[in-house]
Amino acid sequence: MRRRRAIAATATALLPAMGPIATMATGERDAAAAAKGRLTTRPRPSPTQGPKVAHGLRPLGLDPARDAFLHVPASLRPERSAPLVVAFHGAGGEGRQMLDILTGLAEAEGFLLLAPDSRGATWDVILDDYGEDVAFIDKAMARVFAEHAVDPTHLATAGFSDGASYALSLGLSNGGLFTHILAFSPGFMAPARIEDSPRFFVSHGVHDTVLPIDRTSRRIVPRLEAAGYEVAYREFPDGHTVPPEIARDALAWFLGG
Numbered sequence: 001m002r003r004r005r006a007i008a009a010t011a012t013a014l015l016p017a018m019g020p021i022a023t024m025a026t027g028e029r030d031a032a033a034a035a036k037g038r039l040t041t042r043p044r045p046s047p048t049q050g051p052k053v054a055h056g057l058r059p060l061g062l063d064p065a066r067d068a069f070l071h072v073p074a075s076l077r078p079e080r081s082a083p084l085v086v087a088f089h090g091a092g093g094e095g096r097q098m099l100d101i102l103t104g105l106a107e108a109e110g111f112l113l114l115a116p117d118s119r120g121a122t123w124d125v126i127l128d129d130y131g132e133d134v135a136f137i138d139k140a141m142a143r144v145f146a147e148h149a150v151d152p153t154h155l156a157t158a159g160f161s162d163g164a165s166y167a168l169s170l171g172l173s174n175g176g177l178f179t180h181i182l183a184f185s186p187g188f189m190a191p192a193r194i195e196d197s198p199r200f201f202v203s204h205g206v207h208d209t210v211l212p213i214d215r216t217s218r219r220i221v222p223r224l225e226a227a228g229y230e231v232a233y234r235e236f237p238d239g240h241t242v243p244p245e246i247a248r249d250a251l252a253w254f255l256g257g
Contacts, residue, residue: 030135037130037173037192041142043081043150057099060143066117068140069095071103072148075110083111083154083255085182086141088163088170091122098160101184101242105251112148116140123166125190134170156254158182160242161211165189168220171198182250184242187211189220200224201250203234203242210240 033040055074059067076082085106087098095115106113116137118124124133144150157178159167164186171181172189175196182201185208202224204217213235221233232253236243 030138031131034135034138035129035131037125037134037170039134039138039141039170039174039177041138041145042177043084043145043152043155045149047148048146057103060140062136062139062143063117066094066119068114068116068136068143069099070144071099071106071113071115073107073110073112075107076112076148077110078149081149081151083109083156084114084144084148084150085111085156085158085251085254086114086116086137086178088123088157088159088166089115089118090159090161090163091126093163094118098158098163101160101247102158102251105247109251109255111154111251111255112144112150114140114144122162125169125192126162126165130173130192133166137170153179154255156180156182158184158250159186160184161240162187168200180254182254183217183220184246184250185211185217185240186220187216189223197229200229200231201234201253202231203236203246203250205238205241206235207238208240 055072057069057071059069062068087102089095089097094117098115102113119132119136120127124131155178157167157171164183165188167181168183168186168189169191171178172191173193175198178198181198185204202217202221204213206213221231224231234246234249236246
């Protein structure tokens, strides 16, 4: 099973970086990049078009069944680049799960929040391998970058449960894009490659019976630290959840507060 293989991978060395993708047609190049877990879009110094709405939550309209949602806080100042958090839900969930956890903090702290739905019941690398979800996330992020000036020094991937595993995996694979990775109760990490040096915030409940801490974060964090990454680690006396104070700590850490 893919998940067992991925969890076992946390006990082995982190993967070395992969070489560049060969020259090919744009569509083929994008598909090849997605299959390797590579996001190709990048923030621009200034957006190419204005936002469709000034503030609030809206679907991006990229898929009629499983879409991506963008929350623009009322405190956003369009003349300044804003931090962005791309948040991944747990297995069987949808982007609104992460909106429930992080929207209040986005409003209070003034960061953009993008919450995509996975293409399947959970994220592609957990079910099989990188591909469809990477391509969809790339498209959703490109839309955000076209509409908003995003601070390239504060661009995070975040997630809970399977979403935390995906945040770790995709974040490590795209460390040249993501500066911070926020993993709430992850199960494993399975990067397609290792790129640059993002910073990590990892939290886990000591009474978690879904993804027991001794088999997950207490193995993941030492592996990251041994590889030279900076990791802020929080354990808390609860189960498989994201306590509000942990979410606040994570976002304060991300924003440098």
